[in-house]
Amino acid sequence: MSVPGxxxxxxxxxxxxxxxxxYVFHVRKPHTPGLREAAVWSALYVGIAIVFGLLVWIFGGTTMGAEYFAGYVTEKALSVDNLFVFLIIISSFKVPHADQQKVLLFGIVFSLFARTGFIFIGAALINTLAWxxxxFGLVLLITAGNLLRSSDSEDRTADNLIIRLAKRFFHTSDDYDGDKLFTHVDGKRMLTPMLLVMVSIGxxxxxxxLDSIPAIFGLTQNVYLVVTATAFSLLGLRQLYFLIDGLLDRLIYLSYGLAVILGFIGVKLVLHALHENNVPFINGGRPVHVVEISTGVSLGVIIGVLVITVLASLxxxxxxxxxxxxxxxxxxEQYLDEGYETDPAARQRTYEKLLDEERRLDALPAKFRAEIHDEPGLRDSLRRAHAKHRDAVHEQRAARDRTDEDPTGAG
Structure with a gap:
């Protein structure tokens, strides 16, 4: 069905x-979103996507509605998986907490432009080259295999080719200057690490x-649905990052679920290619009569796999x-990095969260407590965080004592 201009x-x-x-109401002024703010706006963006899907269902028909929701759910799941890598990049570059929103919004906008370009290229290829x-099916099957090989989120690193090239060609200052891309050091204009982070994210x-576009084309070839499902899956990703930041590490089976979904869509694409076949060396260039997977079945499989994956993880x-x-x-690590959060009250909340995590570590079953000793640098980080907190408390007490001795501040 064609969509009017x-x-x-x-x-x-x-x-x-x-x-x-x-941007205007949330990102322009640097701040750290609270849990309530992130939850409200995440729910709002998901609600907008669902309302849009219902409008597609009403005005475009059952098939278009089902294809949109199948594409949206798949792209949303892939975007959550992408958040793992965003988290690692942001952590590795030690981006200040209050400035992370701008990095994420840049990544979302860049992704929208880049994926829209890929979508129109993919649509043009599909319309002219059936093979x-x-x-696309082969790309998804290979991606599924790679996800199964490195399903543990701890194996993910921010050391990909793009980041290595960015670090090599962009010489930056050692410290951030708020969310600025340029700063002055010793009278010289220099790039800040913020630009390097944005290049890495982009x-x-x-x-x-390369993974998401073939996946959604395996569910619908309607360019309007591909564009809108992709766009609405990315909108709200910034809020989702702050909402599920503490849960990302908990979704330990997400990569398995995504591997199953991408493998399933890859098989669906290959079956569709066989059904539309015109490649000379396959069945003499004639279509192969094979079973094709309906959109309804695809939507059911995608939702079912995600539900099982999330429940198993949690x-x-x-x-x-x-x-x-x-x-x-x-x-x-956040407490040790004084530039991550400069508000003393926020740093104290981080330390209290650390204490709570340590109590939960001590309550873990013996077989899991043994794994803590295998975690590189974990015990050392905990020890240094406690030492830093003791020093901070000592300095605060000393400052209060000096104030009590000389309340006028005259010395």
Whole structure:
């Protein structure tokens, strides 16, 4: 079903408007979103995506509605997986907490532009070269295999080709200057690490698109649905990052679920390619009569696999243990990095979270407590965080004593 031009224009205006609203009212002024703020706005963006899908279902029919929701759910799941890498990049570059929102919004905007370009290229290839479905299917099957090989989130690193190139060619200052991209050091204008982070996020987005675009084309070839499902899955990703930051390490089976979904869509693409076959060396260039997987079945499989994956991750003892270990490490490193959060009250809350994580570490079953000793640097980070807190408390007491002795401050 073709989509009228005015619908395209209205949709693009809505998407741009949501991005501008997000920037003006939330990102322009650096701050750290609270749990309530992140939850409210995450729910709002998901609600907008669902309402849009219902409108597609009503005005476009059952098939278009099902294809949109299948594409949206798949892209949303892939975007959550991408958050693991965003978290690692942001952590490795020690981006101050209050400035992380701007990095994430840049990544979302860049991803929208990049993926839209890939979508139109993919659509053009599909319309002219039927064998592209074989290629897309092969890409997804290979990606599924890679996810199964490195399903543990701890194996993920921020050391990809894009980041190595960025570090080599962009010489930056040692410290951040708020969220500025340029600063002055000893009278010389220099790039800040913030630019390097954005280049890394943007380059990684391009790599993500190589997986996500073939995946959604395996569910629908309607370019309007591909664009909107991709866009609405990315909108709200910034809020989702702060909402599930503490749960990312807990979703230990997410990569297994995504591997199953991408493998399933890869098989679906290959079956569709066989059904539309015109490759000379396959069945003499004639279509192969094979079973094709319906959109309804695809949507059911995608949702079912994700539900099972998330429940297995959240309810498993290993998931709880890994989340506790990762949380303790993260809070210790955040407390040790004085530039991560400069508000003393926020730093105290981080330390209290660290204490809570340590109590939970001590309560873990013996087989999981043994793994703590295998965690590189975890015990040392905890020890140094406690030492830093003792020094901070001592300095605060000394400052109060000096004030009590000389309340006028005259010395």
């Amino acid at each position: 005015y619908v395209w224009i209205l949709t693009i205006v809505v998407i741009i408007g949501l991005l501008l609203f997000d 592209v479905f074989y290629l 380059g990684t987005d391009l790599l993500f698109a 309810l498993s003892a290993r998931g709880r243990a890994k989340n506790t270990i990762a949380g303790a490490r993260r809070h210790a």
